Amino acid sequence: MTQALRLGIDIGGTNTAIGIVNEQAHIIWSFNIPSKGYENVQAFIEAIYYAVKNNITQEEFDKINSIGVGAPNGNYYTGNIEFAPNLDWKGVIPLAKMLESLFAKKVVVSNDANAAAMGELLYGVAKGMKDFIVVTLGTGVGSGFVANGKLIYGHDGFAGELGHVIAVRDGRQCGCGRKGCLEAYTSATGIVKTTKEMILNYKGDSILKNQNSSAKDIHDAALQNDPLALKIFEYTGKILGQTLADAVAITSPEAIILFGGLAKAGDYILLSTQKYFEQNLLSIYQNKVKILLSTLPEANAAILGAAALCD
Amino acid sequence: MTQALRLGIDIGGTNTAIGIVNEQAHIIWSFNIPSKGYENVQAFIEAIYYAVKNNITQEEFDKINSIGVGAPNGNYYTGNIEFAPNLDWKGVIPLAKMLESLFAKKVVVSNDANAAAMGELLYGVAKGMKDFIVVTLGTGVGSGFVANGKLIYGHDGFAGELGHVIAVRDGRQCGCGRKGCLEAYTSATGIVKTTKEMILNYKGDSILKNQNSSAKDIHDAALQNDPLALKIFEYTGKILGQTLADAVAITSPEAIILFGGLAKAGDYILLSTQKYFEQNLLSIYQNKVKILLSTLPEANAAILGAAALCD
Numbered sequence: 001m002t003q004a005l006r007l008g009i010d011i012g013g014t015n016t017a018i019g020i021v022n023e024q025a026h027i028i029w030s031f032n033i034p035s036k037g038y039e040n041v042q043a044f045i046e047a048i049y050y051a052v053k054n055n056i057t058q059e060e061f062d063k064i065n066s067i068g069v070g071a072p073n074g075n076y077y078t079g080n081i082e083f084a085p086n087l088d089w090k091g092v093i094p095l096a097k098m099l100e101s102l103f104a105k106k107v108v109v110s111n112d113a114n115a116a117a118m119g120e121l122l123y124g125v126a127k128g129m130k131d132f133i134v135v136t137l138g139t140g141v142g143s144g145f146v147a148n149g150k151l152i153y154g155h156d157g158f159a160g161e162l163g164h165v166i167a168v169r170d171g172r173q174c175g176c177g178r179k180g181c182l183e184a185y186t187s188a189t190g191i192v193k194t195t196k197e198m199i200l201n202y203k204g205d206s207i208l209k210n211q212n213s214s215a216k217d218i219h220d221a222a223l224q225n226d227p228l229a230l231k232i233f234e235y236t237g238k239i240l241g242q243t244l245a246d247a248v249a250i251t252s253p254e255a256i257i258l259f260g261g262l263a264k265a266g267d268y269i270l271l272s273t274q275k276y277f278e279q280n281l282l283s284i285y286q287n288k289v290k291i292l293l294s295t296l297p298e299a300n301a302a303i304l305g306a307a308a309l310c311d
Numbered sequence: 312m313t314q315a316l317r318l319g320i321d322i323g324g325t326n327t328a329i330g331i332v333n334e335q336a337h338i339i340w341s342f343n344i345p346s347k348g349y350e351n352v353q354a355f356i357e358a359i360y361y362a363v364k365n366n367i368t369q370e371e372f373d374k375i376n377s378i379g380v381g382a383p384n385g386n387y388y389t390g391n392i393e394f395a396p397n398l399d400w401k402g403v404i405p406l407a408k409m410l411e412s413l414f415a416k417k418v419v420v421s422n423d424a425n426a427a428a429m430g431e432l433l434y435g436v437a438k439g440m441k442d443f444i445v446v447t448l449g450t451g452v453g454s455g456f457v458a459n460g461k462l463i464y465g466h467d468g469f470a471g472e473l474g475h476v477i478a479v480r481d482g483r484q485c486g487c488g489r490k491g492c493l494e495a496y497t498s499a500t501g502i503v504k505t506t507k508e509m510i511l512n513y514k515g516d517s518i519l520k521n522q523n524s525s526a527k528d529i530h531d532a533a534l535q536n537d538p539l540a541l542k543i544f545e546y547t548g549k550i551l552g553q554t555l556a557d558a559v560a561i562t563s564p565e566a567i568i569l570f571g572g573l574a575k576a577g578d579y580i581l582l583s584t585q586k587y588f589e590q591n592l593l594s595i596y597q598n599k600v601k602i603l604l605s606t607l608p609e610a611n612a613a614i615l616g617a618a619a620l621c622d
Contacts, residue, residue, distance in 0.1 A: 131466040145561060147465070152458040154563025155442040156599060159458070161560040164593045166553070169480065176593055242477070249472040250456060250561055252465025282475045282487055288467060 005063045007105075008307030009048060010112065011035055011071040013086035016044075018051055019303035020064065025123045027300055029056055041089045042098065049102045067099060067107045068309030070115030070302060075157040076309075079109045108309045112136065112302065113160060114151055116259050116294075117144025119305030124296045125257055132253045134294070135162060135244070137262035137269075140175075141183040141190075147251050163187070167243045185239040188215040188261050194232050202228050215261055222268045233265065237272025244273070245280035248289055259294040259301070266293065316374040318416075319618030320359060321423065322346055322382040324397035327355075329362055330614035331375065336434045338611055340367055352400045353409065360413045378410060378418045379620030381426030381613060386468040390420045419620045423447065423613065424471060425462055427570050427605075428455025430616030435607045436568055443564045445605070446473060446555070448573035448580075451486075452494040452501075458562050474498070478554045496550040499526040499572050505543050513539050526572060533579045544576065548583025555584070556591035559600055570605040570612070577604065 003023050010017045012035060019030035031051050038044040053061065072084035079096025081087065096107040110118075117134040120126035126134070130149040136142040141163030145152040152159045163183035164176055171180025172193065184190050195213050202209070206228035207221045221229035244256055262269055274291050281289070296304060314334050321328045323346060330341035342362050349355040364372065383395035390407025392398065407418040421429075428445040431437035437445070441460040447453040452474030456463040463470045474494035475487055482491025483504065495501050506524050513520070517539035518532045532540035555567055573580055585602050592600070607615060 129466075131463075131470075147458055147463040147470070148461050150459050152442075152463075152562055154458070155440075155565035156563055156596075158595050159442075159561065159563035161563075161593060161595075165557045165560050166591070169553070178591070178593065242480070246476045246557075247561060249476050250470065250558065251463055252467055252470035252472075254466035280477070280489070282472060282489065284469050284472075285467075 003063060004065045005060065006307035006310060007052065007064045007067040007103075008303040008305070008309075009067065009069045010115070010302035010306045011069065011074075011081075011087070012112075012302075013072070016048065017303050018048060019300075019307070020056065020060065021304060021307040025304065027303055029060075030303060031055060036088050038088070041093050044089075045095075045098045045102060048099070064103075064105060066310035067103060067105050068115065068118075068306040069095060069099070069107065069109045070112040070306040070309065071095060071109060072111065074109040074111045076108065076110045076114070076151075076153045077157040079107065081109070106310065110151075110153070110157075110309050111142065112305070113142025114144040114153070115305030115309055116142075116301065117146055117151060117160075117305075118308035118311060119296060119301055120257050120259075120294060121146060122308040122311060123304045124294060124301075125292050126255065129254050131251060133162070133244075133247060133251065133256045135240075135256060135258055136260040137186055137188075137258060138260035139188050141187045145251055146253075152251075162243070162247060165243055165246070167239050182239065182243050186236055186262060191215050191218055191232060191236055191262065194235055195228075198228060198232060198235070202231075204228065219265045219268065222265065230268070233268040234272045236262070237269055237274075238276040240269070241273045241276030241278075242280045244277050244291070245282075245285075248285050249282055252285065253289060255290040255292050257292045257294050259296075263293050264298075314374060315376045316371065317618035317621055318363065318375045318378040318414075319614040319616070319620075320378065320380045321426065321613035321617045322380065322385075322392075322398070323423075323613075324383070327359065328614050329359060330611075330618070331367065331371065332615060332618040336615065338614055340371070341614060342366060347399050349399070352404050355400075356406075356409045356413060359410070375414075375416060377621035378414060378416050379426065379429075379617040380406060380410070380418065380420045381423040381617040381620065382406060382420060383422065385420040385422045387419065387421045387425070387462075387464045388468040390418065392420070417621065421462075421464070421468075421620050422453065423616070424453025425455040425464070426616030426620055427453075427612065428457055428462060428471075428616075429619035429622060430607060430612055431568050431570075431605060432457060433619040433622060434615045435605060435612075436603050437566065440565050442562060444473070444555075444558060444562065444567045446551075446567060446569055447571040448497055448499075448569060449571035450499055452498050456562055457564075463562075473554070473558060476554055476557070478550050493550065493554050497547055497573060502526050502529055502543060502547055502573065505546055506539075509539060509543060509546070513542075515539065530576045530579065533576065541579070544579040545583045547573070548580055548585075549587040551580070552584045552587030552589075553591045555588050555602070556593075556596075559596050560593055563596065564600060566601040566603050568603045568605050570607075574604050575609075
């Protein structure tokens with residue numbers, strides 16, 4: 001019996017993870033290469049190609065029937081990476097075309113949040129769902145919206161930027177140039193900013209007062225029941241819950257799945273998010289929409305998600 | 312050549328409009344019956360049936376191959392009207408089932424805003440589009456989101472409640488029990504409320520100061536260049552534009568189509584909405600998304616929309 005294999009490629013700012021996924025959702029081979037330091041983008045594409053070609057058998061290579069790529073600003077319709085701020089190559093990079101000409105296989109490109117959504121659909125907690133949202137809470141905040149069983153790419157391929165919905169009108173400065181975006185509050189940098197702001201007015205004791213805290217430090221402090229850390233998660237969950245309640249009024253999903261750095265804080269982020277989410281939902285949606293944490297192992301999720309894009 | 316006909320039924324709080332639409336998008340027959348005053352819902356359903364049966368030929372009746380119904384709280388998946396506040400019958404009404412058993416034809420039910428979206432797709436300015444939003448600005452504010460060429464009904468059939476996205480956090484009381492919903496600002500009652508609030512602090516002259524203004528009065532005043540009326544449209548467009556900019560970050564549509572009472576104010580609402588919309592868009596969406604006014608004649612739009620639901 002021949003098995004169709006999928007190749008998943010996750011291009012991050014620093015590393016590119018490459019892996020082969022079989023029909024049982026196992027990553028049967030994976031490899032990492034740096035994303036930076038190449039002479040040009042062609043050299044990078046070739047590095048991906050030879051990383052695969054030189055490390056698997058010809059038989060395995062032939063069984064790969066599709067390639068999915070999660071990349072910053074990856075556009076599903078064009079197959080291009082368009083003006084990604086954190087990659088070495090500026091402007092528009094015809095990524096799908098370049099990979100197709102080397103691999104001679106079908107290539108689908110999208111961003112990492114959409115890849116995460118497809119990963120949950122094919123391999124994760126969204127299996128069998130037709131309407132759900134994945135929110136990636138990492139260095140930035142991304143999202144993938146699935147409706148009627150399909151990813152919403154939108155007219156231009158760039159749908160699903162929940163991180164840039166305004167969570168607080170005229171609020172905190174966001175990296176995108178606007179103010180009050182969800183990303184400015186619920187990303188790793190957002191929660192660090194919240195900590196800095198809260199420390200200023202916080203009268204009680206806290207481990208966080210004596211350090212320049214990272215998102216991980218805040219989580220560690222919460223694990224020790226640090227009252228300020230708990231307040232920070234409460235506030236972050238409030239902002240996230242409110243914004244998710246508004247998103248429900250648009251696509252009315254079965255579930256919202258949280259993924260990435262902040263989601264690793266587990267109940268600390270989940271319980272306050274759920275509380276403010278339910279409080280802010282229109283009555284017809286109350287007690288209907290699950291908020292779940294992704295269960296895909298982080299090391300594999302990016303490759304699984306990219307591989308799932310081909311569906 | 313036989314023509315397939317569609318039957319469109321729009322159930323409003325007061326009147327129910329019934330019409331037959333041919334393949335050229337013409338309403339070849341229409342009829343109105345009251346929505347209230349029946350002994351029970353079965354009597355209402357029969358009134359619809361006989362209004363059709365007694366007024367068209369058997370040949371025409373046989374050509375009807377589907378029936379679409381736009382109804383308050385109409386649920387696409389169940390075919391039920393569920394807890395509609397403005398109808399005589401409370402609880403869950405199995406509308407599709409009841410109509411199907413009388414007509415012996417396929418029946419699709421949804422709410423009026425989703426019907427409006429399908430009407431624009433089949434017969435209006437959204438023809439040929441795959442990703443767009445219709446916003447109905449009437450007594451309430453509704454919306455229909457189309458992505459990948461299909462209406463987003465969501466997990467429960469109640470997606471697309473843009474009128475209950477929070478436009479102003481902790482803002483004006485909304486009829487839904489929550490605060491700051493878009494509907495509290497950009498519906499007919501919303502703009503009247505804005506007028507009352509603005510008059511209190513308005514020092515200049517205005518026609519609106521001496522009357523208990525309706526939404527139509529405000530439009531009439533704007534037509535006469537009344538400065539307060541223009542301010543009211545500016546403010547209403549600001550709230551609408553801001554909220555639409557956030558909706559774009561979710562589904563990235565090709566166009567947003569405004570429909571209903573307030574949309575009839577034309578440029579008064581369109582220009583300020585467009586201005587604040589563009590100002591508030593994430594840069595990747597700027598100058599890409601059209602805001603259009605519906606061009607469907609209002610008298611026909613409800614029937615066309617309902618008829619279009621069957622697609």
